[in-house]
Amino acid sequence: MTALHGALAPNGGVKLAHVATVLNGGTPRADDMNWNGDLPFVTPPDLRGLEGESILETSRSLTELGASSGSTVADFGLAVSCRAPIGYVGRLSRRSAFNQGCKAVVPSPEVDEKYLAYVLVAARPILEALGRGTTFMEISASDLGSLLVPAxxxxxxxxxxxxxxxxxxxxxxxxxxxxxxxxxxxxxxxxxxxxxxxxxxTSADETFVEGPSWMGSIPSTWRTFPLWAMYRREKRTGFLEEPMVSVFRDFGVVFKADRANLNETAEDRSIYQLVEPGWFVVNRMKAWQGSVGVSSIRGISSGHYLCFRPLHGENHKFLNWLFRSPQYRHGFAMLSRGVRPGQAEIDNDQLRKMPVVLPPxxxxxxxxxxxxxxxxxxxxxxxxxxxxxxxxxxxxxxxxxxxxxxxxxxxxxx
Structure with a gap:
């Protein structure tokens, strides 16, 4: 045990393992007989944001066979995430199984369950600091059990x-x-x-004509061009010293360092492609969510993006608002293809034919x-x-x- 284990009880406490049982979780094989039963199967994402409150639903469930063949079941107690991320806490509202990303903490009769949940919520920074690993950080059952809790x-x-x-x-x-x-x-x-x-x-007497299906009617003074007439796809690589840029659903094209991003930058920066001010940048896997934008900055972006150099003299700020509008988000979704919800990709052949509406x-x-x-x-x-x-x-x-x-x-x- 280290000084860190005792940080929550500096004046003395008792080891968590002495007042509760710590159980490791597991995941059964991908066999239909093991899954989609009546037993909740708790994983770290199910604990996100609970802060010690009851677990009312889980994204997956097990059969009794699945639980007995590869997981662990607790009738009551707490679930604590022990990897990716560490320290989420939820109270079991019914008999549940849990995967290897969680530990069950089953309090002894003399310990109040809600109180212990609050203690473990308070201990999250300590648990995160106790994490070990190379591929991902993880806390062991031994380290969790050695945590000193106030007596x-x-x-x-x-x-x-x-x-x-x-x-x-x-x-x-x-x-x-x-x-x-x-x-x-x-x-x-x-x-x-x-x-x-x-x-x-537009004025009250303006006439309207039919625009692209996702736009509906547009003023008759507006023009429509295919995207290929306004932009040319280019993939310029080798600009290793340029700052990284990324395209976000909520922010458009921004410097990657300015926003939290779960996607790590590859060590080989030679695969990244140049983006200049005025260029149209598309995350082909997330265009349907709105991850597109006309850049106002220079940098290098993911090699998987579609980057287009402008061929026009139109207003770049307007085009950024247009492409990031709810209408065009719907248009990107219509042109994207995927095998399941949440996984849809737009390809260059579809994108280059996309109509772009332009006011004067x-x-x-x-x-x-x-x-x-x-x-x-x-x-x-x-x-x-x-x-x-x-x-x-x-x-x-x-x-x-x-x-x-x-x-x-x-x-x-x-």
């Missing part, structure tokens, strides 16, 4: 758990209000873009400037709400840690 009686445990239930419920309600606000603001932002790229600046140049500038102003206001409100959530989550985590470690006095109910 306190069951009555005090229940009092702490009840106090945290009340306090965290208040914080969670505030967080949910901010999330609802963000959702509404994002809908408002999307509607603003959809309205603007449909011809909001002055109108393009007007639409782009309008959207820059309107979305900046909405984005500022979203950022403010996101910051509130961040601070509230920090407050929640600090409160849990302070309560289970005795740093604050728990008020007694009258």
């Amino acid at each position: 306190t009686g069951q009555e005090e445990q229940r009092r702490i758990a009840d106090y945290l239930d009340r306090e965290t419920a208040t914080i969670d309600a505030l967080i949910e209000k901010q999330r609802a606000l963000i959702s509404g603001l994002r809908e408002r932002r999307s509607a603003a873009v959809e309205h603007a790229v449909s011809g909001f600046t 140049l002055d109108e393009q500038r007007e639409i782009a400037d309008h959207l820059d102003r309107e979305t900046a206001k909405i984005d500022a409100l979203i950022a403010k709400a996101e910051r509130f959530i961040e601070l509230a989550q920090e407050r929640r985590a600090a409160l849990i840690t302070a309560a289970v470690t005795g740093q604050i006095e728990i008020p007694r109910e009258d």
Whole structure:
């Protein structure tokens, strides 16, 4: 045991293995008889965001045969993710199996389950620091069992758990209000873009004609060109010193270092292709989700992207708003092909024939400037709400840690 194991109980505690049983999980073979039964099968993604709350649903399930042949079952207790990522905690709401990415922590009769869940939520930074591995970080059953937890009686445990239930419920309600606000603001932002790229600046007596199927009617003064007449695909490699860029669904083309990205940069940068300002960049696997954009920066992007050099004198900012609009996202989805939901790809032959609708140049500038102003206001409100959530989550985590470690006095109910 290291000093890290005792960080949650600096004045002394008891090993988790002395007050609970720690069980390893497993996954049965991919046999139809093992799967899609009545037994919930808990994996780390099922624990995301629970923060010690009950596990009400799982993405997969096992039969009793599957559980007995390759997994582990717990009738009650907690599930803790031990790899990719470490430290998610949820309470079993019914008899469940779990995979090798989780450990079950079954408390002894003298330990309150909700209290122990709060303790393990507070211990997440410690568990992450205890992780070991090369391919991925993982915490062993031995390390988890060696974690020192505060030693306190069951009555005090229940009092702490009840106090945290009340306090965290208040914080969670505030967080949910901010999330609802963000959702509404994002809908408002999307509607603003959809309205603007449909011809909001046209006069009341403007006539309309049928546009591409995903656009509906467009003003008769607008033109339509195939994408191949406006862009030429190019794949220029060898620019090893340029910064990495990526295309995100929510942000368009940005420097990769400016955004969190789960995709690692390959060591061989020679495979990456140049992107210049004004170039149209498409993530061919995620175009249907909106991962496209007209770049305003220079850098190198994934070799799997489709990159197009402009052949036109149109307004790049307008085209960025157009291609990232809800209408064109629907258009990319119509042109993408895949074998299952969530896996659809758009190829160059389909993309180059895609119709591009263009207002007169002055109108393009007007639409782009309008959207820059309107979305900046909405984005500022979203950022403010996101910051509130961040601070509230920090407050929640600090409160849990302070309560289970005795740093604050728990008020007694009258």
